[in-house]
Amino acid sequence: MFTNIGLRAVLKSSVGVLRESSALCSAVSVQPGTYSSALLCGQTVSRGSFAVPPPIRHYARVAKKTEIGRESQLSDLPPTMLKMDYAAVPLAQTTDDLVKRLLSLELASHSEKLKLKTEQLIKKVQRDESDRSSVEVQVAILTARIRNYQEHLQQHHKDKANKRRMLMAIDQRKKLLKKLRLFRYDTFESVCEQLGITYTFHPEYYRRVTHRWLTKKEFCIKVFKAVQKQKAEQKLKLKRSAHPTETEEAKETMVQAQ
Template identity: 60%
Template structure:
């Protein structure tokens, strides 16, 4: 059994070697023009394939981050109001500065800078302008994260929710105080797009549903009016009976 297997393997190797030699002879005859020797028969070595090991990588252009304008020498928010942090030595100041700070500390400082741009006074922390500034910093942070990790569906959902919430706040601010709305959009570099006008084709089903809703609404209003009239009559009868008893 072992001899039979060895014989099959050896015959397969001989067959493959013969086919390879035939292909080599055909290629050589095609290159040399059909001559096997002489002065015109020149054998050209095959060109090795290019592996592109040193090919330059095509990297996408990453936009500038909103945290790039923060200077590394700035102190964190927890130490900015401490008087001793201003007079400490260079090593301690480096430890409490933004040079060795994490991303969340830098984002907090960026939110505070945006809030200081649009707040109404020094103690304003709950106005519509402040909420819009905080949401703007969060949205830009989510956008930068999704440009690096585009498959992060959870953060994409949070970003869309924040965008919808900011749009509602800007819409209310535009209706209440248009000057403050323009100032916020200018200072925070926000492009507000107006919502499209509502349009719905009037189909027969929609008209029938609208007629039914109107009929139900009228019946409910009629029932409420009857209840109010009945309650008024009861109050008048009770007041008349009390006056007659006196």
């Protein structure tokens, strides 16, 4: 019995679907010119009790404007320049074009280009050709590393590890520049000018004074004074326990003097 009821329900639903599809075919087939012109105008076409909605126009999206970042520090390196390991080799200058292309920066990796750029910055500020450990050279190495981190973070702004390394390098360079500024100001100015560094001072500490902050400060001062007083009493007790004979002799002399 239940199977018969299920079959009847399925047959009724299939008959309804067939009727709707036949009505759609008749609406589309009758007067095709009128249907197409009405749809192009954006009007709804009705055929009896059946209505065909106008088509939805999916226009192309506006292209996003790419943000133009600052120019890379490696962009001034010509691609025909030889790598740092082969620049001093005389045989590399006389080879054919294919070998020169393999030894040039055109097919070099990013690390090799960065190494060459670091060497260029070092040559600007080093004291002599053998200088590799002075403060100026360390500042030049850190500058090339910081700019490389900044270019990397422009594309990968969620890279927290490299951001932390960049901030550590910035702090280290600021310490070196501060030391250089205190002892050799002329060298400090020339290094900043050659490397294009803008030295900024730390901002002055400022805190808005509130009633809660003043109350807490007074309480901290009271606690500090109480602790200092307690420490002084403990020191006095330790002195008296360490030299009891001196205190007794002082009392005897006081009695004799009286």
